[in-house]
Amino acid sequence: MSVSFEVTQRFTDLLVREAWARDNSRFDEWVAFFDDELRYWAPSRLFLERGQENLGKAELFCHIDEDKPGFLLRIKRLTSGLTYTDEPPPRTRRLITNVLVLEADDSNAEVISYFMMFRSHPGHPDESIVGHRRDKWVRRGADWRIRERMIVIDQDKLTSYLGLL
Amino acid sequence: MSVSFEVTQRFTDLLVREAWARDNSRFDEWVAFFDDELRYWAPSRLFLERGQENLGKAELFCHIDEDKPGFLLRIKRLTSGLTYTDEPPPRTRRLITNVLVLEADDSNAEVISYFMMFRSHPGHPDESIVGHRRDKWVRRGADWRIRERMIVIDQDKLTSYLGLL
Amino acid sequence: MSVSFEVTQRFTDLLVREAWARDNSRFDEWVAFFDDELRYWAPSRLFLERGQENLGKAELFCHIDEDKPGFLLRIKRLTSGLTYTDEPPPRTRRLITNVLVLEADDSNAEVISYFMMFRSHPGHPDESIVGHRRDKWVRRGADWRIRERMIVIDQDKLTSYLGLL
Amino acid sequence: MERPKLPAVGDRRTDPTVFFDPGLFEEEQGKIFGRCWLFLAHESQLPNNGDFVTTAMGYEPIIVWRGRDGVIRAFINSCRHRGMKICRVDHGTAKVLSCPYHAWSFSAEGKLTGVPSRERYPESFDPNDWGLIPVPKLRNYHGFIFGSLAENGESFEDYLGEFKYYFDVIARRTEAGYDLLPGKQTWRMKVNWKLGAEQTSGDNYHAPYAHRSIAALGFLGDMKEFAKRGLENDFQVGERGHGLIVLGHPIPPNAPEGFEEYEHAVREDARRRLSPTQANLTTSGLILSVFPNLVFILYLGGMSLRYYQPVSTEETELIYWTLVDHGAPAWRRDMSRREVGRSYNALGIIDSDDAEMWMGCMQGLRGHYRRKFPLNYDLGRATVHRENERPGSIDSTPSEVGVFGFWERWQELMREPAEA
Amino acid sequence: MERPKLPAVGDRRTDPTVFFDPGLFEEEQGKIFGRCWLFLAHESQLPNNGDFVTTAMGYEPIIVWRGRDGVIRAFINSCRHRGMKICRVDHGTAKVLSCPYHAWSFSAEGKLTGVPSRERYPESFDPNDWGLIPVPKLRNYHGFIFGSLAENGESFEDYLGEFKYYFDVIARRTEAGYDLLPGKQTWRMKVNWKLGAEQTSGDNYHAPYAHRSIAALGFLGDMKEFAKRGLENDFQVGERGHGLIVLGHPIPPNAPEGFEEYEHAVREDARRRLSPTQANLTTSGLILSVFPNLVFILYLGGMSLRYYQPVSTEETELIYWTLVDHGAPAWRRDMSRREVGRSYNALGIIDSDDAEMWMGCMQGLRGHYRRKFPLNYDLGRATVHRENERPGSIDSTPSEVGVFGFWERWQELMREPAEA
Amino acid sequence: MERPKLPAVGDRRTDPTVFFDPGLFEEEQGKIFGRCWLFLAHESQLPNNGDFVTTAMGYEPIIVWRGRDGVIRAFINSCRHRGMKICRVDHGTAKVLSCPYHAWSFSAEGKLTGVPSRERYPESFDPNDWGLIPVPKLRNYHGFIFGSLAENGESFEDYLGEFKYYFDVIARRTEAGYDLLPGKQTWRMKVNWKLGAEQTSGDNYHAPYAHRSIAALGFLGDMKEFAKRGLENDFQVGERGHGLIVLGHPIPPNAPEGFEEYEHAVREDARRRLSPTQANLTTSGLILSVFPNLVFILYLGGMSLRYYQPVSTEETELIYWTLVDHGAPAWRRDMSRREVGRSYNALGIIDSDDAEMWMGCMQGLRGHYRRKFPLNYDLGRATVHRENERPGSIDSTPSEVGVFGFWERWQELMREPAEA
Numbered sequence A, B, C: 001m002s003v004s005f006e007v008t009q010r011f012t013d014l015l016v017r018e019a020w021a022r023d024n025s026r027f028d029e030w031v032a033f034f035d036d037e038l039r040y041w042a043p044s045r046l047f048l049e050r051g052q053e054n055l056g057k058a059e060l061f062c063h064i065d066e067d068k069p070g071f072l073l074r075i076k077r078l079t080s081g082l083t084y085t086d087e088p089p090p091r092t093r094r095l096i097t098n099v100l101v102l103e104a105d106d107s108n109a110e111v112i113s114y115f116m117m118f119r120s121h122p123g124h125p126d127e128s129i130v131g132h133r134r135d136k137w138v139r140r141g142a143d144w145r146i147r148e149r150m151i152v153i154d155q156d157k158l159t160s161y162l163g164l165l
Numbered sequence D, E, F: 001m002e003r004p005k006l007p008a009v010g011d012r013r014t015d016p017t018v019f020f021d022p023g024l025f026e027e028e029q030g031k032i033f034g035r036c037w038l039f040l041a042h043e044s045q046l047p048n049n050g051d052f053v054t055t056a057m058g059y060e061p062i063i064v065w066r067g068r069d070g071v072i073r074a075f076i077n078s079c080r081h082r083g084m085k086i087c088r089v090d091h092g093t094a095k096v097l098s099c100p101y102h103a104w105s106f107s108a109e110g111k112l113t114g115v116p117s118r119e120r121y122p123e124s125f126d127p128n129d130w131g132l133i134p135v136p137k138l139r140n141y142h143g144f145i146f147g148s149l150a151e152n153g154e155s156f157e158d159y160l161g162e163f164k165y166y167f168d169v170i171a172r173r174t175e176a177g178y179d180l181l182p183g184k185q186t187w188r189m190k191v192n193w194k195l196g197a198e199q200t201s202g203d204n205y206h207a208p209y210a211h212r213s214i215a216a217l218g219f220l221g222d223m224k225e226f227a228k229r230g231l232e233n234d235f236q237v238g239e240r241g242h243g244l245i246v247l248g249h250p251i252p253p254n255a256p257e258g259f260e261e262y263e264h265a266v267r268e269d270a271r272r273r274l275s276p277t278q279a280n281l282t283t284s285g286l287i288l289s290v291f292p293n294l295v296f297i298l299y300l301g302g303m304s305l306r307y308y309q310p311v312s313t314e315e316t317e318l319i320y321w322t323l324v325d326h327g328a329p330a331w332r333r334d335m336s337r338r339e340v341g342r343s344y345n346a347l348g349i350i351d352s353d354d355a356e357m358w359m360g361c362m363q364g365l366r367g368h369y370r371r372k373f374p375l376n377y378d379l380g381r382a383t384v385h386r387e388n389e390r391p392g393s394i395d396s397t398p399s400e401v402g403v404f405g406f407w408e409r410w411q412e413l414m415r416e417p418a419e420a
Ligand code: FES
Pocket: D079, D080, D081, D082, D083, D084, D099, D100, D101, D102, D103, D104
C-alpha cells in the first residue's frame, strides 16, 4: 500500500473533527472544511442489471448537487432559525468508519469513508442512513479542504429530511 | 491541531479494550478502567428552542448518575446471576467510532467518542442506541482511568433496558 | 499493552481495504485476502444460562462453515450473474470498528473487529446485522492473509440473505 | 375477532385477551382515556405567565399553558385550521404561538388572534369558533394538574372518591408542595399498558422475586415479613381502581445524615393539614396509583412520578419525572434525584426488572390456546372495607386487592355504552 | 370503527378521520387508485423497442414496456403462474422476460411465450389465457403515459374534463415535449397520502409561513402581495379534483444569462399550439395537480414531477423526477436539474418544510377527541366559474378552492358503490 | 374486507388473497395451528431427566420437558398466575422452574409445587387447578415429538394417514434413529408462511430455474430430465396435504470416500424395518413435508429439518436444524452438518434463492386488482392414486400435485366451523 498510516490518520482526524463541528451545529467551523471550488453532491441510485449503474451519468437526478454559493445558501437557511426541519434543533450523529485514502500527495488526496448518520427530531421516528463518501481534498496553505464530496447512499428509500448537509 | 496522532491512538485503543471487556461481561477487567473519583452519568434530553438545552443544568433528570460506590453496587447486581434483564446474558456490542481528543496532557485528557450500542435479549426486539460519550481521563501511575463519563443519547425515546452501564 | 499502534494500524488498514473490495464486488481482489488454509465460519447462537454458550462446541449448527474450496465455490456462484439474491446487485456496506489486535508476531496475528453490515436489495426491507469477527492472520511472504474468520452475529433472528460472505 | 368475555366483577379472574385485542384498545381510547382524569403537568413546571409544557392524553397531544392572566389552561396541541401541531418543543414560554403551517396565531388563553389573509375569509367565518380546543375539565389539586376530556363527567374529587384520603397523604405532604425537577425520560416498550398499570396498582407480591437481585443487595429490607406485621404499618388499598401499597418506614442504606430528622419534621408538620394517621403515612414507603395510569413511588428517599402512555395493544410509553419537596435542602433534593436515576427508569435497577416481567407476560399470553385460561388474582384475604378511619378495601400485604381493583374499575368503564 | 361521516359537498369541512381510518384506506385502493387515471411513465424513458420501466399503481407493481412493434403497453409486474414479480430492476431493455421462479416467459407484448415442461400441462391449459395482466386502459398524452385499472371507466380526456385546458399548458409547452432525466428519488414518510395531495392541489396559503426560511432568502418574491394583483397573473383553479396554482412570472435569483430569452421564445412558440392566454401561462410559476396523486411544479427554472404512492394510512412514498424541455440547451437542462435537486425532494429546501407540516398534522389530528372537530377550508372568496375562456372554479390567491376541490372529488368517488 | 372465495376442491386455482387477509391469518391460528399435529422437538435434545427445550406452536410458546419420571411432556411456556414465560432460555436442565415474576414453581411434570405466601390464598384455591397447561396430545414417533392442541382431534397416525408409508422412510431410516445437532437458526422473512409451505409440499418445478446458479455449478444433476425417467426413481406424492418429492439417488460432487458404501448399508439395513420399495427410498434425494409446516430435506448427504413459524400475514420465521444418523461415523455426521450450513439456511446457496422468490410473490400479488386473477397449479398429468404399494396421489416430476394437495387440505380445514 502506497499511503502511510500517518496520512490515513490525518484524514481520519479531519473527518472526525468535521463531523463533530457539524453535529454540534457549529457551522462557521464546519464551512471552513470546504474549499471555494466545492462540489457537494449525492447522486440518486437505481437497481439495474449488473454493471449498468453509473453514478457519473450525465444529467442524473441528484438528491443534492451544490457548488459553494449553493452550499452557503443552504447554510444560511439552516442558521436562520426559521427552518422548521431544524427547529427545534434535531439531534444528529455522524458515525464515520472505514477511512481509506485512495491516493494522496502533498497537495491532493482522495479519501473514502463509510458513514452511518442518525437523526432524531420531534414529529417522526428516528432515522438513520448508511453509505459512503468519496472526498477529494486539496491543500490550501497549511490547511486541507474538501473540494468535492460525493455522498453515496445505500438505502433504497430515503426517510425524513436527513442531515445530509 | 494540538494533539498528536499517538495520543488519539492511545485513547482509541483504551476505548476499544474497554468495550471488549464490557461486551464479554469481564467486569473485573472493565471496572479497572474507572477511577475511584468516578462520575458516570447520562443526562436526559429535551427538544427545546435552539440554544435552550443545557445538559449541565442543575437537578436535571439523569437516566443514570452514579459515583464509584453506586457504580460498584450496580456491577454487584449485574454479576449476581439474579438479574432478570441480564439472565440469560444479553448479547451486547458497543461500536466505537469518531474518537476525538479534545485536550490532553501528561495527566489528564478529555476524549469524545461516538457509539452505536446493540443489544439482543430474548423477550423483546433487538435494540440499539446512538450517541456520544465525553470521557475525562486521569493518569494514575502507568495507567489511565476514566474519572468522568458523560453519555449523551441522541434517541428521543429509550427502548428496553439497554446496556448503558 | 503488548501490541504497537503500528500493528493495529496495519490490520485496520487491511480490514478496511478488504471491506472496500467486497462492497464493490471486486471478488478477485477480495479473494486475495484469504489464505489457502482458510476456515470461514459463523457459529449459530443460543440464549442459554450464563456460561453455557460455547461457540466452539462440537457439531454446532453453523450459518456457514467453509474451507477454501467451498469459499471459492460460493464466489463462483456469486459471480455467475445467475444468482437471484445478488442480481440486480445489492448494495452492501460493511462498517468496521473496534479493531483490537489480541496477539501478533512476525508471522501470525489474531484480530478482533466489530461490524455493522448493511444491505439493500429490491423486494424486501433494508437489513443490517451487528456482531464481531475474530480473524486469524498469517504472513505469506510480503502479504498477510486471513486463515480463519469466525463471524459472531449478535442478532437473535437473521433477516434476509445478508452479505455475510 | 370475538370480544373477550369480561369476567363477572369480584371473581378475581381476567381473560388474557384484554392485552391483545385491537378493538378493545380502540375502545379504551374513548372509554378510559376519553373519560378518566389524567395527569397533565405540575404547577412548578409553569412558574411564569406564558410558560407552557407539552404532554399527551392517550393519542391527544396536549399543551398546558399559563395565560397572561396567570390562569393555567390545557388545549389539544393541534391547530384548528388543518390540524398542525402548533407547539413542537417540550416546554417554553410564549404569549402567542403561531402555527407553522399557515400561521394562524393562538394566544396563551386559546383564542385565535391572528389569521393571515383574513380579508379573504367569508363573513360566516368567526375566529371565536376556531380557538384552540380546550381540555374541557381541569383541576389543579395542590399543584398537580389533572384534566378530563369528559365534558359532563364527574369532578376530580368524585373521581378520587374515598381514595382522596390517601392521595392527600402525598399531595399535601408539605405545605409548600413539590417541585417537579427539569428533564424527563420517555421509555417505549413492547407491552400493553395494563400490564404496567395492574402491577403498580397493588402488586407487592412480585417484589422479593422479580426484584431478587436488589433484595440480595438488601434494598428491600424484610419484605418477606410484611404480612406478619399486620395492618398498622404495611398494607394495601384498592378503591375505585386506584391503589396504594404502604411499606413501613424503611431507612435507606447509607442514608445521609439528617435524613431521619428531615422526614420526622415532615411527618410532624403534616399533622397541621392531615389526620395523625394520614400524617404518619407521609414518610412511609408508598406506591400510589391514580386510575388509570398515574403512579407515585416514594421509597428510600426517592420521589418518582410516572404515567403509562398507550401507543398500541403491544406498545406503551412510560414517562418519568422526579419530585422533590419545594424548599427542601439541596442534599435532600439530590437524594431524590439520584434515587430516581438509580431505580425508577429504563436504566433503573428496579424498573428494568419490572419491564422484563411485562414483556415476558406478553409473550406467554399471546397464543389463542393460552388465552382460554384465565389469569389469577386470588391472593389476599380478610379484606376489610374501611379500617378505623382508613377507607377503601384494605388488606395486609402481599395481596392482589389493588390489582384486581384495577380490573374491576376497568371493566366497569368498558361496559358503559360508547358515547353517542 | 365507525366510518367517518363524510361532510356534505360544498360545506368546506373535512373530518380528520379520513387520514387515519384503515377501512377507508382499503376502500381507496379500489375506489380511487382502482378507478382513476394514474401517471405511469414518460415516453422519453422508453426510446427503443424492448425498453421497459417499472413503477406502481397503488399496491400494484407495474411494468411499462415498449413492444417489438413499438407500441407501449403496461402490465401488472406479476407472473400469472404463481405471482412472482417478473421484473426486479428499475428499468432496462428486453424482448422477453423470464420469470425467476419457474421461468414462464413473457414477451414485451405481454404474451406467455414459454412454459417449461409444457408437455406436462393438461390440454385445457391455453397459454393465451395466461399472458401478463394488462393495465386495461392506457393513454399516451403528448408523451405522458397514464393508465387506469377501470376497464369501463371514462377516457383520459373526460377524466381531465375542462381541466385539459390547463394540463395542455404544461403538456404542450413545446412542440418537442419533454425529456424525463435519468434517476429518481423515493422518499418514504410517515403521513397519509392525502395530506400531500390536498396541499399540492391548491394550498398556496402556506407558502410564506411554512417556507418562511426561503422566503427570508428572497426565493418567494412578493408572495404576500399575490392577492392584490388580481386574476390576471396569479390565480388558482379547482376542477374535478385537479388543481392549479399560477404564480406570475418570477425570475430566479441569479438566473443564467439567456433565461428570459429562452422562456420568451417558449411562450411565443406555444401560440402555435395554444390560445394566447394559455401560451402566456406556459412560463408562469405553476403548481399543477392531476387528481389523485400527480404533481408538476414549474417554478424558477425547475421542472419537477412527482406522485404520492400510498403505503398505509400512515405511510406514503413520494417519487420524484426532473423534467427538461427536449432539445433545450445544456445550461437550461442543467438549470432544471439543479433546481429540482435544491428544492423538490427529501433534501430540498422547499419540500422538506412541507413534509414537516404533514407529519405535524398527523400527530395533531390522531386523537379521537380531536377528530370530533372538523378541518377548515373556508379561505377564498369570489370564486368565478369560468373566467373569460379560462374554465373551472377560479379564485385569486391564496384560496382553498383547489384544496377543497380535491376533497369534493374524493368524496364523490368514495361514495360510489364498491365494484361488484 | 371480504373473505376470499375459496375455490372448489380440485380445480387447481387459488385466490392470491390467502396470503394477505389478516382475518384469515387469525382464523389459521385456531383452525390450522390449533388443530394440526406440529413438530415440537427431537428426543435426542432431551437425553436426561429434567432436560428441557423451548419452541413454539403458532403463537404459543412451548416448553418440552423430560420429567423426573423420564416421561417427555410439553406445556405452554406461560405461568398460570399472570402469564409470565417461565422459561427464557433455548434449552437447559431443571427439576423445577420458578416463575421470574412471583416465583410460582412448577415441576418438570407440570405440577404447581410452590406458591409464595400460600397462606394468604383463599381455601378455594387448589394448586392442582393451576399447573402448567399441557399440550393436550403428544406423540413421540421414533424420536420425533409431535404435539396437537386439539384435545379431541385425531391421532398422529390418523393425521398422517397413508402418508405414514413415506414418513416411515425418513423416521425409520436407521434402527438407531437420529441425533438433532446442537444449535439452530431462526430466519425471519417478510413472507406469508404458506408461500414456503406450498413450495416445499411439492414444487420441484422451480429447481432448475430459481436455483439456476447452483444448477450451473452442477449441483442439481440432470434435473431437467426427471420427467423422462418415469415413476420408478423420481416422483412426487401428495396426500392429505403432506407432500414428498423423490429425486433419484444423486451422488454429491466430491463425495467423501465411503459415502456410497455408507448409504448402501443404510438401504440394506432398512429392509429389516421397511418394505424393499420403502427401503430403496431411504437414500434417495427426499423433500418431505408434513402438513402444515414441517419439512425434511435429505439431499447430497445433508439432512435438514425446518419448520415455518407464522408471525403475521407478511412475516414468517424459518427454524432450521441439522439431523445426523445416530451412531454414524464422524465424517458422515460432519458431511450433513456442512451441507446444511452450505445449502439450507438463510446463508445457504439453495434456500436464499427460494426466499427471494417468496418475497417477490408477496410483492407481485399484493395489489387488489392482481388478486382478481387466480394462481395456477395445473402442472402434472396422469396422476395415479396408489401405484403398486405406494399410496397417495403420485405423479412423475415436475408436477404440482403436492402443491395443490397442500391447498386442498388447507381449504378443508379452513372450511370447518370455528371451535365453540
Ligand atoms: S394548519 Fe395551522 S394555520 Fe393551517
